[in-house]
Amino acid sequence: MAVETVAYLSAGYPRVTDAFITREIxxxxxxxxxxxRFAVRAPGDDKMTGPEQRRERExxxxxxxxxxxxxxxxxxxxxxxxxxxxxxxVKLALATRRVGVEGTVRHVAYFVEAAVLxxxxxxxxxxxxxxxxxxxxxxxxxxASSLSxxxxxxxxxxxxxxxxxxxxxxxxxxxxxAFCAAISAFAKSQASIYCDPNRWxxxxxxxxxxxxxxxxxxxxxxxxxxxLFVGRLEPVKGILVLLEAVASLVxxxxxxxxxxxxxxxxxxxxxxxxxxxxxxxxxxxxGYRSQPxxxxxxxxxxxxxxxxFAEGVPVSLMEAMSQExxxxxxxxxxxxxxxxxxxxxxxxHPGDPVALAAALTTLADDPELxxxxxxxxxxxxxxxxxxxxxxxxxxxxxxxxxxxxxxxxPEPVVIT
Numbered sequence: 333m334a335v336e337t338v339a340y341l342s343a344g345y346p347r348v349t350d351a352f353i354t355r356e357i358x359x360x361x362x363x364x365x366x367x368x369r370f371a372v373r374a375p376g377d378d379k380m381t382g383p384e385q386r387r388e389r390e391x392x393x394x395x396x397x398x399x400x401x402x403x404x405x406x407x408x409x410x411x412x413x414x415x416x417x418x419x420x421x422v423k424l425a426l427a428t429r430r431v432g433v434e435g436t437v438r439h440v441a442y443f444v445e446a447a448v449l450x451x452x453x454x455x456x457x458x459x460x461x462x463x464x465x466x467x468x469x470x471x472x473x474x475x476a477s478s479l480s481x482x483x484x485x486x487x488x489x490x491x492x493x494x495x496x497x498x499x500x501x502x503x504x505x506x507x508x509x510a511f512c513a514a515i516s517a518f519a520k521s522q523a524s525i526y527c528d529p530n531r532w533x534x535x536x537x538x539x540x541x542x543x544x545x546x547x548x549x550x551x552x553x554x555x556x557x558x559x560l561f562v563g564r565l566e567p568v569k570g571i572l573v574l575l576e577a578v579a580s581l582v583x584x585x586x587x588x589x590x591x592x593x594x595x596x597x598x599x600x601x602x603x604x605x606x607x608x609x610x611x612x613x614x615x616x617x618x619g620y621r622s623q624p625x626x627x628x629x630x631x632x633x634x635x636x637x638x639x640x641f642a643e644g645v646p647v648s649l650m651e652a653m654s655q656e657x658x659x660x661x662x663x664x665x666x667x668x669x670x671x672x673x674x675x676x677x678x679x680x681h682p683g684d685p686v687a688l689a690a691a692l693t694t695l696a697d698d699p700e701l702x703x704x705x706x707x708x709x710x711x712x713x714x715x716x717x718x719x720x721x722x723x724x725x726x727x728x729x730x731x732x733x734x735x736x737x738x739x740x741x742p743e744p745v746v747i748t
Contacts, residue, residue, distance in 0.1 A: 359723020447561025653709030
């Protein structure tokens with residue numbers, strides 16, 4: 333059966349960190365498919381940073397954004413549509429729930445959400461369901477597929493899902509999907525641990541990507557090192573290590589400034605730590621920023637730094653590289669599939685402020701190196717992390733999951 337309409341599901345789309353999903357959806361639509369956007373819940377106004385997000389929110393249907401009377405009706409309609417599939421989905425929900433009362437209650441909620449989604453997909457003639465990430469919203473997708481008979485797939489990012497694979501029934505998901513799109517070879521290898529070897533040929537690599545936009549121009553002082561961090565302010569991002577490294581440069585008399593674009597639970601702690609290190613004007617916290625604002629920050633920066641303890645393949649690195657900026661990152665997850673040490677960036681071990689400070693000093697002392705790495709980074713992104721091309725790879729899988737089995741990097745479909 334030809335696929336004409338695809339449903340996209342995520343937990344809270346469009347969050348400020350979901351720009352790559354928005355780009356991917358645009359790429360899928362450019363291939364001639366209709367995309368119905370669904371999310372479990374709507375992000376609040378405080379998570380809206382620009383008009384593109386607000387537009388996407390208007391286009392998205394929220395499973396929890398309806399009257400309570402709709403939920404039992406959706407469950408009843410799912411039963412009437414196919415009692416056999418309904419019983420199978422109930423068994424699947426029970427088999428994949430976490431142990432205890434809380435786990436059971438959560439899976440009852442997931443089941444009801446899945447019934448609502450199955451109902452909406454039937455109304456809109458959806459042929460295929462795709463989910464980003466593989467935790468709670470993927471559980472809803474799995475159950476909705478079981479209820480409706482509509483095949484589903486998901487993009488697996490990591491690293492968080494690999495810390496709790498059993499809690500999120502990753503093995504069951506890997507063995508029930510039409511295909512799994514891993515964002516990196518690292519993610520593919522980790523996902524394969526929880527997959528029947530006879531189904532390894534259903535696990536493919538489809539990168540997240542960025543648009544091929546012309547680098548923005550801005551005046552920069554070669555004697556000053558402008559650094560940028562973009563991301564959530566959470567322990568996993570290693571920002572405390574970055575503050576210590578910047579403090580080392582300041583103490584050594586370097587003219588350096590760090591801009592932290594992002595927000596999260598650690599913000600106040602980080603601000604206090606920056607003050608305790610005596611960083612003063614050498615660091616500024618600007619909160620979440622829209623995509624145009626991030627591009628402007630990149631234009632004003634010499635390098636983007638991401639000192640994470642765990643990562644997939646960070647889109648923020650891709651965005652910086654596409655704008656011809658040098659990057660400094662850590663050797664975790666799939667990062668080194670993007671950043672090649674000494675070629676398009678510098679790679680250090682995580683949790684090592686001395687090594688990070690040394691890498692930043694190298695960039696501070698060599699503006700020409702920063703330029704060379706920036707140019708090389710842009711070529712890397714254009715070759716392997718272009719959002720339109722990666723979306724066309726995903727469409728190839730959606731249209732023919734059986735015919736693409738065993739092809740690690742499917743050929744992008746041709747747009748006619």
